[in-house]
Each structure stands twice: as C-alpha cells, then as structure tokens.
Amino acid sequence: MQYKNPRIKPIYPLYRIDSNTFRIGAQVGTTKEFNDPTHQLWELAKLLNGQDIEKVFNKERKKFPDVQMSDQYILDGIDLLNKEGFIEELLPQTECSINERYAPNIKYFSHFIDASGDRFKPQKIINQSKILLLGLGGGGSNILTLLAGLGPQKITIIDYDVVEEENLGRQFLYREDDIGKNKTEVAKKAIQAINSNIEIEAHNIKITNAHDIESYVKEVDIVICAVDEPQFLITRIVNQAIVRGNKPCVFAGSQVSHGRVFTIIPGVTGCFDCLNIHYSITDSGFLNQFRALAKSDFQASSIAYGPAIFQLTSTIVDEVVRVLTSYLNPLTLSTQFEVDYTNSTSFKHPAWPRYEERCPTCGNGKEDEWDVFKYYPLFNH
Ligand SMILES: [Zn+2]
Incomplete structure (x- = not known):
C-alpha cells in the first residue's frame, strides 16, 4: 500500500x-x-x-x-x-x-473507510442526490428532518394531509401554529430553515395510482415510501411506479410495536409483487388470511409513539444512505428487516427472490394468474 x-x-x-x-x-x-x-x-x-x-x-x-x-x-x-x-x-x-x-x-x-478509500465520497454522493419522499406523517416527517441534516441536492415531497393536533406528539417538523395548514407547505418551509442548501419541491397530491407519481420518480435517484394508506394497496401502487421508473425504493411501515423496512431495486431484487407471489407459493395459509383481512372493515389508525417511530425512521434513512453510497452494505435488499421497538432489536425475514417469469409487475407474468392481486382493491375503503 x-x-x-x-x-x-x-x-x-x-x-x-x-x-x-x-x-x-x-x-x-x-x-x-x-x-x-x-x-x-x-x-x-x-x-x-x-x-x-x-x-x-x-x-x-x-x-x-x-x-x-x-x-x-x-x-x-x-x-x-x-x-x-x-x-x-x-x-x-x-x-x-x-x-x-x-x-x-x-x-x-471515516470509521468504515481505510487509507486507500475516500472518506469524503459518501457525503459527496449524498450532496448530489435527488430523493423523492412519499408521505409526511409519523414516518415521513421525521425522515425528512434526518434528510435535512444529510443535505441531498434535492428532495421532492408528496403528501395531501393538513397538520392536525394529534400529529404533534410524534411529527416534530410541525408547530401548533401549523395546525390546519398543508403538511407539504409547512415541511418545505421548516426544512429550508434547517438546511437552505437543499432544493425542496413540494406537491400536494393524494396518490391513487402509479401514474400520479411516475414523473417525479423519473427525476430522482431514490424513492422513500412512507405512505401507509390505503393499507397494502399503496405499496403496490408505489412498487409499480418505481419498477416502471427503474428507481430503487426504500419502503417502510409501522404496526403497533414493530416496524418493517424493505428495499426494492428493480431488475435486481424481487419487487413487492414478487413478494406477494412468494407468499402465495410458499405459505399455504397466506391467501385465506389476506382475503379475510381485505374483506374486514378494519382501517389502521395512527398508533405511532414518538420514541418507537424514531427507531424505524433512523433505520430507513441509514438504509437510503447505504443504497446511495455503499458505505456499508444495505440491510434490507430482498428481505423485510423488522425492528422491534420494545427491545431495540431487529431481525431479517426470509429472503424472497425475483420471479422474472411470473411477476406481472417486474417480469413477464400475468396479473390474473394470481388470486392475491384481486384482493388489493378491497383495501380502498
Ligand atoms: Zn416483481
């Protein structure tokens, strides 16, 4: 050397x-x-x-x-x-x-890079990155704050909600004075005050199908999906958009005391619909259970406790940095990385492959060959 x-x-x-x-x-x-x-x-x-x-x-x-x-x-x-x-x-x-x-x-x-490497490189890559953040709720608003500290070149934010009092316990971008205002508008202003180097583009949009976001996906290096409504269906919609746009996406969701993160790199990892197919093939109880859940009237409400949600959002943003810079290998490719808030531990679910011949979204399969996809529209309450 x-x-x-x-x-x-x-x-x-x-x-x-x-x-x-x-x-x-x-x-x-x-x-x-x-x-x-x-x-x-x-x-x-x-x-x-x-x-x-x-x-x-x-x-x-x-x-x-x-x-x-x-x-x-x-x-x-x-x-x-x-x-x-x-x-x-x-x-x-x-x-x-x-x-x-x-x-x-x-x-x-610098801890992870030896004398032959460039310890400035990960930060340089971040500073040149363009990120699309979908959702500015419990996950998205705190993800955005973390991104502001990292300083990407541009962040495009999409949400359609207004700030409500019940958000203030865990969405620390917003103030009491912001109640009733559009989250996108408040978030843009707040982030510009934290880091004026970042260009923020804000869109007040309710995502109902992949076309709604395809033009924004095209413009960025990576997508973060922190929207959770309509449950399950939104993940399929965003998955379709990022596969069509050929952009990596870090998906995240939180359920009561656990959170999950998984990253899809189109053409490299299996996509979300490959995961649906994987469950359909490998888990004999999956389809019945999913159909029953889809047919129930259950609507997930916000159950996000600030200290818990921070465990998830930090995992998400670090994963975004790993995918962008490779300063460490990503943790959530082809697997669901689950964070247990109750004891700050995590584990990886079994990996799922890409079903290139069978997946209707990232491969050559047909949607009507898989019963699971019939039940997704039922989540559109
Ligand atoms: Zn697929």
Missing part, C-alpha cells in the same frame, strides 16, 4: 497502557490493543499525523538509530495499523472544500 500523508484517524484516541502495550480506540468494537515491547510501532503511530511519508521514515529511523529500518519495514508497520482500520490519508484539499456542517458525518463515514 502506498501512503502520502497518512494519519491515525482523528476519531480515535492513541494511548499507552504500560511499557508493553498501547491502544487505539476506547470502546468495544472500535478498539485494538497492540503488543509493542520495542515501542517501534508506538513511536511510528505517534508520527502518523498527516505529515509527509518521507518525514515519517526519517523521524522513525532517528528514534531507533540502532535498528536497521528500510522504508518497507516502516510501511509494514503502517499497513498493520491500516489493516485494523485506523489509518486515513490527510487529503487537505477536500478537507477545505467540504461544508463544515457535514464534517461530523464525514468523521462517521
């Missing part, structure tokens, strides 16, 4: 424990203890502050005049620290050009 201005990542402390050992990092999961009785690695680590690599070579040799140290010998020491994830390049040019407000995000990303 070649180095120019290597340094120990400034997010970690470097400290001596005793004459034999030193540590980098201070918490479980981000700490490594090095056995170093000769102090060679310790002295080297202290020299890694972003100065020129030639200076590092010279200074390390001066510290140990009795030891024969080739460049490669010293580089092996830096490689060892880099392998443990503690080294980054200084990259002073980029450091100056980045907006100060995103510096803490970059430090977070």
